[in-house]
Amino acid sequence: MARVVVDVMLKPEILDPQGQAVQRALPRLGFQGISDVRQGKRFELEVDGPVDEAALARIHELAETFLANTVIEDFVVKVEDAEGSEKVAGAAK
Amino acid sequence: MTARIGVVTFPGTLDDRDTQRAVRVAGAEAVPLWHKDKDLKQVDAVVLPGGFSYGDYLRAGAISRFSPVMESVIEQAKAGMPVLGICNGFQVLTETHLLPGAMLRNNHLHFICRDQKLRVENAETAWTADYTAGQEISVPLKNIDGQYTADERTLDMLEAEGRVAFRYLDMNPNGSLRDIAGITNEAGNVVGLMPHPEHAVEPLVGTGRTDGLGFFTSILKKLVNA
Numbered sequence: 001m002a003r004v005v006v007d008v009m010l011k012p013e014i015l016d017p018q019g020q021a022v023q024r025a026l027p028r029l030g031f032q033g034i035s036d037v038r039q040g041k042r043f044e045l046e047v048d049g050p051v052d053e054a055a056l057a058r059i060h061e062l063a064e065t066f067l068a069n070t071v072i073e074d075f076v077v078k079v080e081d082a083e084g085s086e087k088v089a090g091a092a093k
Numbered sequence: 094m095t096a097r098i099g100v101v102t103f104p105g106t107l108d109d110r111d112t113q114r115a116v117r118v119a120g121a122e123a124v125p126l127w128h129k130d131k132d133l134k135q136v137d138a139v140v141l142p143g144g145f146s147y148g149d150y151l152r153a154g155a156i157s158r159f160s161p162v163m164e165s166v167i168e169q170a171k172a173g174m175p176v177l178g179i180c181n182g183f184q185v186l187t188e189t190h191l192l193p194g195a196m197l198r199n200n201h202l203h204f205i206c207r208d209q210k211l212r213v214e215n216a217e218t219a220w221t222a223d224y225t226a227g228q229e230i231s232v233p234l235k236n237i238d239g240q241y242t243a244d245e246r247t248l249d250m251l252e253a254e255g256r257v258a259f260r261y262l263d264m265n266p267n268g269s270l271r272d273i274a275g276i277t278n279e280a281g282n283v284v285g286l287m288p289h290p291e292h293a294v295e296p297l298v299g300t301g302r303t304d305g306l307g308f309f310t311s312i313l314k315k316l317v318n319a
Contacts, residue, residue: 010197014242015268017200066159069152069188071195072242 002051003080004059004089008068009040043067051079056089064092096121096316098309099136101166101182103128103157107144108179108291115291116140119309121316128160137316138175138219139166141182143235143289153196153238154184163189175219175282175312180236183275183285192276192285193251194243199236200268208300209234209288210262211274215255218281223311230304234266234288241269241276241287251276259286 010016016038023037043063047055060077068075070092078086098116100123102109113123124136128146133139147156157163163185170176170191178186186192199205210231213224224230243251248271251257259275267287275286290305292298299305 014197015200017198017202017268021202066155067151069155069195071187071193072197 002047004045004047004051004056005078005080005086006043006045006059006063006067007040007076007078008043008063008073009038009075010072011074014072041067060090060092068092096138096313097124097134097136098122098312099124099126099133099139101126101128101139101141101162103144103146103160105145105148106142106181108142108289109144111289112140112142112179112291115294115305115309118294119306119313121309121313126162128157128162131161131165133162133165133169138177138312139169140291141166141176141178141185142291143180143182146181146185149181149238152184152188154181154186154188157181157185158188167191170278170283173280173282175315176284177220177308177312178283178285179289179291180239180287183287184238186283186285191283192278193247194241194276196238196287197240197242197268198238199240199266202237204235204237205239205266206233206235207266208232209266209274211259211288212262213258214260215258215277215281217255218258218277218284218311219315220284220308220311221258222315223307229262230307231293231300231302232288232290232305233292233299236267236287239267239269239287241267241273243270248273254279258284259288 019038063075076091116123213228216224216226258277261272277284290308293305
């Protein structure tokens with residue numbers, strides 16, 4: 001079993017009211033010096049079998065058609081190795 | 094022959110009964126359609142009603158878009174069958190790309206529920222022919238993911254082709270770009286809007302007016318004349 005992570009973020013030009021609400025709360029909580037917050041989604045996919053190029057291509061398609069709405073969102077596909085560090089396997093803007 | 098108008102129920106749909114009722118009040122036959130059915134039961138048109146299909150998980154409308162019933166709806170809509178998406182139904186229609194753009198969380202992050210004034214901008218679609226261009230109507234609005242967005246090029250295209258079907262009047266309730274409340278596809282058979290005409294078809298409920306009834310009489314007239 002291997003883990004593939006898909007991060008989905010609103011495109012930079014799209015207003016992120018949730019991120020803004022978080023950012024506005026920061027000074028109230030005593031956190032200074034953070035000028036912007038954007039909120040995204042992280043999907044962790046447990047993959048049966050090897051994460052080879054074919055598997056990654058399928059996950060890329062899954063991210064593009066379902067996990068992200070590419071009208072408003074970008075996504076990044078990362079493969080997580082046994083130690084838990086991530087390697088970018090493809091991004092789509 | 095009575096026109097048959099299908100009303101789809103997804104898990105989490107709320108407004109299917111109101112929509113069926115609106116269809117009947119207008120004088121058509123309401124045909125319930127289940128999200129697992131690929132068979133559209135020979136309906137003449139389909140309404141995707143409001144609610145929170147699949148709990149709005151992932152994104153509003155994103156999971157419903159892949160339901161068996163939507164495979165048939167997409168195919169038939171492309172072939173010219175009239176389809177109306179209200180609120181969550183509008184979100185489903187943008188997720189299917191039958192309508193351009195996407196829906197974001199309201200700019201103020203609050204769920205909003207109010208009587209909303211709209212201007213009918215395009216009275217030539219399958220669902221708006223009983224209105225006149227420029228007519229002002231008032232129907233209920235209730236949503237949290239109602240902020241219509243699209244890139245500038247798409248917005249300019251919609252304006253140039255007269256495909257902005259409805260615009261918010263007096264106030265923009267959710268930050269929708271260019272006050273857009275509803276749009277139509279190029280052919281005019283697919284229409285989506287955030288406010289709820291099906292809640293304003295009888296004077297006893299909703300806004301106390303019947304401003305929403307025109308959607309359902311429009312389609313009926315179109316189908317009978319077709």
